Amino acid sequence: MTKHKANELLKQIGLQIFLLTITAIVLFPILWMVSIAIDPRNIDKPLELVLIPDGATLRAFKQVLTEPYTQLCANPAEPETCMTFLKLLGNSLMVALGTSLFSVVLGASAAYAFSRFKFIGRETGLLGFIALLMLPATATIAPLYVLLNQIKFGGEPLRSTLVGLAVAYTSGSLPFAIWNLKGYFDTVPKELEEAALIDGATVTGAFIRVILPLAVPALAVTVLLGFMSGWTEFVMAWLFLESPEKFTLAMALRSMQGQFTTPWSTFFALALVMSVPPVLLFFALQRYIVSGLTVGGVKG
Amino acid sequence: MAETSLQSQTQKQSGAANKFWRSIKESLGAWAYIAPAGLLMMFITFFPQVFQAWMAFTDYRITNLRFNIFNPETWEAFAPEMVGFENFIRVITSSLAIENYDFVRLLTFNIVWTISNVFFHVVLGVIIALALNAKTLYGRRIYRAIFVLPWAIPGLIIAFTWANMFDRRFGAINQLLGLVNEWFGWAINTDIRWLESAQPPIGGILSFLPLSFYAVLIANIWLGWPFMTVIATGALQSIPTELYEAAKIDGASGWQQLWKITVPLIRPAMIPAIMVGTIWTFNNFNVIYFITRGGPFGRTELLVTQAFKLVYEQRLYGVAAAFSIVVFIVLMILTLIQNQVTHATEAYYD
Incomplete structure (x- = not known):
């Protein structure tokens, strides 16, 4: 002993x-x-x-949080037109939350159909979505730039709006979301829905009230990954957005990197501040991450 | 008797027709659920791909941006010229007027980059998951919280940080080496040009990899293992403990338990994760672009970073389109091969 x-x-x-x-x-x-x-x-x-x-x-933090960003001004002569931390934060949140909202709503709806219905074109549809997973987001840049340039909302090309950006990111995160959510829905017993249907619920009602609450871990993972991609994506944002008023935190960070000198203290202060929201979201959702990502894979 | 059989036949027929209509109706219902996602993918991914396929056969340049496919008035004045397979040929035979462009080198490097990264991610990820899953472990929750950080902090920021740390003058890595020298009385060179040196540290067959490859490899290993740990943790938690108890009674050693129980049972969950990880690593833009910028002399350039430069720096939309199609085809082939290999081995284990 x-x-x-x-x-x-x-x-x-x-x-x-x-x-x-x-x-x-x-x-x-x-x-x-x-x-x-x-x-x-x-x-x-x-x-x-x-x-x-x-x-x-903590001066660098104070500067990052309170002073205007002089490199990001609509009109460099007027400091009032420069971006502030709050405006950048608002843009980033809008893109990130938009991406996670679109991903989770559209993803859950499509994944539910693939998991529960037997229908014409099911295999092909599912394969199609998985094949799209292989497409690097950057591989569509050239045509997407050209196409979104041509669609205008109120005189502004869709390409250079934050909603357009969130939609573009959603297309990047949807294939994985659908695949992961479908795997998770597959593990939820069918009998639960059938019982709800017998009690008089509609198919959609059963889906929303019975399946979704049981799939919270996989939904949480989808929200998390959508948020992360919207929060940190840089390539498309840099190519598509033109006016500094639309810039996100990731772009502000990049623009601090001067050709010759970079104000490193303020740069890393902004980097740390920008890391806080995703880290908090990770901690908040941590108990769901493991099961949300693996239950479908282990049992299915 | 005849009558009843006739009756049942018509019943059967109408039943089949009903069934057919029902399946159509159900299909429509199902497609209604898929439609929002499907339309978005159709518009943002699929349609641009088709457009890209067309662009790849043209000499689409910045002047053609005024060409609007939805506006026939612009067709004549701004339509790009068709150039046939010229773009593809130029991409593959490396005859683009761009510095340091070599397609075969790009492709080889991209594959080596992907395999080495995924290998370390999986091995480290599983080992750490095993350690975290030990029966008694003090501080398990704290470790779990800390170990999610490399994944939770935006990759862009991590890339900038590692670029700074690998700097030759007072970079953290060189300073750390100095500290090691101080502690152990060693004399490691503390003036290493991690990102700029064109001298390959390992010769022979690996001499096409500059020192900066190893630097970005370290950075990306740091970044990538937590995802694999999470997947492996989920898989480990689903293994019933009775299996290990039974194996122990049969006198199996810890090593045997690992290879006969743990590894085969976490395989089903790891394989999809590895496939996704492979695709993500293959197209990992941030780490390369923000740490080495593809240097020195383009030797750490990935296909995606090259594609970005074709669009953003050179504005050669037609060439970039052809290039992206080639990348997609390469990735598709690699995934199919990977699928074949993993399936084959799966059958072997069953």
Whole structure:
């Protein structure tokens, strides 16, 4: 028994050493960002590896959050036309929430049909969606740019609106969403719906009131991935949006990278601020992530 | 008797007709559910692809942007010229007037990049999931929370951070090496030009990979394993513990349990994740574009970053379209091969 206990202890120590090493590796770049962001010298790299440099200050955070972004102005001569953090945040939230809303609504609806109905074209349809997963978003840039340029809403090409951007991102996240949600719906017993139908519910009613509440983990994962793609996407945003008023946080971050110099402290301060919403969303949805991504794969 | 059989026959016929109508009706119902997603994909992905296929055969340039497919008045003045297969030929034979463009090198590099990344993601992801899934582990919840960070922090930001850390002068990595030297009295070079050096660190067959490849590989491994850990965790939690207890009674060692129980049972969940991971890594834009920018001399360029440059920097829409179609075909072939291989091995395990 004591030998067993000693073994257990050794195993625990080994595990802890291994996991602490991984923790150190994971945290290292993040702490590097923090260390630069609070450095008072606004230099590109600290000359020594210390977490809290001498004279550490939150000035960079204050600047990022409260001062106008002078590179992003409709008219550089007038500071009132420059973007502020709140405007950038609003744009980013709109694109990210739009993408996750579209993904979850359209994805769940299509996945439900693929999971529950037997219909003409089912296999082909499903295969078609999965084949689209292989299409890199960047592979459609050239034609999408040309096409969305031609569709105008109130004199403005759809390409350069935030809704247009969210729709374009949704097309990128839908194939995986449908595939993942379908796998999850497959594991929800059919009898539950049948019981609801016998009780007089419509098919849509049963779907909304019986299936969706049971599929919360997979829905949460869809919302999360949609949010992430809308929040961080850069390529299309950079190509499609023109007016600085529409710029997102990711674009503001990119535009801080000057050709010769970058204000590193403010750059990393904005980077850290921008990381907060997705990290919080991850933590909030963490208990759903594992089952939401794997239940369909394990049982189906 | 004859009458009843006749009756049942007509009944059967009308039953079949009913069934047919019912299946049509149900199909319409099902397609109504799919329509919103289907229309969006049709418009944003499929239609542009068809348009792209047409563009690929033209010399579409910036001047042709005023060409509007929905407006016949612009057709004559701004329509691009048809050039046949010229774009494809130029893409594949590397005869584009762009610096450092070599299709075979791009493709080889892209494949090596994908395989090496996915390999490390899966191996590390599974090992860490196994450690986190140990029966008794102190701090499990804290580890789980920390280990999601590389996935939760936007990839764009991580890429910028690693680019800064790999900097030659006072970059975190070189400083860390200096610290290691100090601790152990070693003399590792602390002036390594991680991203600029064209000298391959490993010669022979791997000499086409510059040092910056290993640098971005490290950055992308850091970024990619948590996804695999999450999938592996879900799969591990679905394995009944009785299996391990039975194996223990039969005298199986820990190693045998791993290879005979754990690995075969997490396979079904890992394979789709690996396929998705392969596609994501193959097209991983952020890490390459923001860390090495494809350098030095375009040797770490991926197909997607090259496509982006064709559109954004060169504005060669026709060539970019042909290029993207080639990339799509390559990816399709690779996925089919991968599917074939994984299916084959699956049958072997069953």
